[in-house]
Amino acid sequence: MTGVSKGRGKGISAIQIIVLFGIISLFGDMLYEGARSANGQYLELLGVSATMLGLVYGLGEFLGYFLRLVSGYLSDKTGKQWTFIIFGYATLIVVPMMGLTSNWQIIMVLILLERVGKGLRSPPKDTILSQVAENGGTGTGRAFGILEALDQVGALSGPLIFSIAFYASGEQGITQYQTGYLFLSIAFALLVAALYLAFRKYRDCDFKAEPSSAFAKNEPLMRHFWMFTLFASLTIMGLANFSLIGYYLKAEGIMPDQQIVLLYALAMLVDAAVALLIGNLYDKLKEKTGSKTGGIMSLAFIPVVTLTIPFLGFGGTVIGAAVAMIMFGIVMGAHETIIRSSIADITSFHKRGTAYGVFYTAYGLAFLAGSAAMGSIYDNFGVSHIATMVIVIELLAIAVFIWMVSDMKRSAATA
Secondary structure, three states: OOOOOOOOOOOOHHHHHHHHHHHHHHHHHHHHHHHHHHHHHHHHOOOOHHHHHHHHHHHHHHHHHHHHHHHHHHHHHHOOOOHHHHHHHOOOHHHHHHHHHHOHHHHHHHHHHHHHHHHHHHHHHHHHHHHHHHOOOHHHHHHHHHHHHHHHHHHHHHHHHHHHHHHOOOOOHHHHHHHHHOOHHHHHHHHHHHHHHHHHHHHHHHHOOOOOHHHHHHHHOOOHHHHHHHHHHHHOOOOOHHHHHHHHHOOOOOOOOOHHHHHHEEEEEEHHHHHHHHHHHHHHHHHHHOOOOHHHHHHHHHHHHHHHHHHHHHHHHHHHHHHHHHHHHHHHHHHHHHHHHHHHHHHHHHHHHHHHHHHHHHHHHHHHHHHHHHHHHHHOOOOOHHHHHHHHHHHHHHHHHHHHHHHHHHHHHHH
């Protein structure tokens, strides 16, 4: 069941809202990815130690994931998804505010507040987007594909805009960083305008949740959700990320710094393109099978492609590294699109915020555990052992996937 009624919002109206959500994400990423591309250097310039920097970033990521659990649960209980979305995006005002001070303690508080906002808005936003996609008949895969593609445009343009501001300021040191942060206030103004339009469109289209019983609001998350969360967590735990591959490429002198940065841009471009393609495939599989869980089969390739990344990325060649980043982009495009779509399709609307919150928390912890383990293996045993770790984890993910699909088929047969 979708958990939503068929309101007046159909066709082009739903598409407009989905695109507006994509534009909101574009400006949001432009703000915080632009800032994140400069925060470390700026804080170093202000005399902050690497230990303090690492502590703040670690705390920020923890808050971002933990608050998704809180906001998902509370948005389900209160039904006030838009309150969390608006407040969460409003906190991005802290990015241009960084340009108003050179006090590193204040800047660190602002960095933490930016992550708090991310945690508050993510599950409610995904809940509303999936509702609009279901009501409008666009398909959750296509909706999240559009969102991710536009999201990556922002992730690419944010650091670029920050660099342009550097040159435009004509200054050096602290002043050029402050100019960069203040320059991003334009993106914040555009984000607010897009957010207002999206809210108006949503309200005018009258997407309403179906009346729910007390049981519907308090029903436990289904077994398939937990199986899916385990599968997704294992796949991300075994993903050799760009930071570690970039570290290896620099440490071994395989590529100069500027080319390593370009590899990341390549991965983001692939991510954006794959998001649209895989989202469309996901919905086509649902249509072909006539089942909301029919698109799950499009996830089968994720652990297989993930397996190839450490062999290519740590292979010691430029070509191997480039292909690894293409694979990395494919995997991330799938994670950001069809995995988020799948959560919507295996949970009822009234439990969806909670489901996203629980999922993101488990997913974030798995990502942290995998990254920490790979870093430790790199330092103590060498890159070849990272590949061994990835093989074991992704084979486990494949086993869970087979188990999950078989269980879904049995449940469908007995329904």
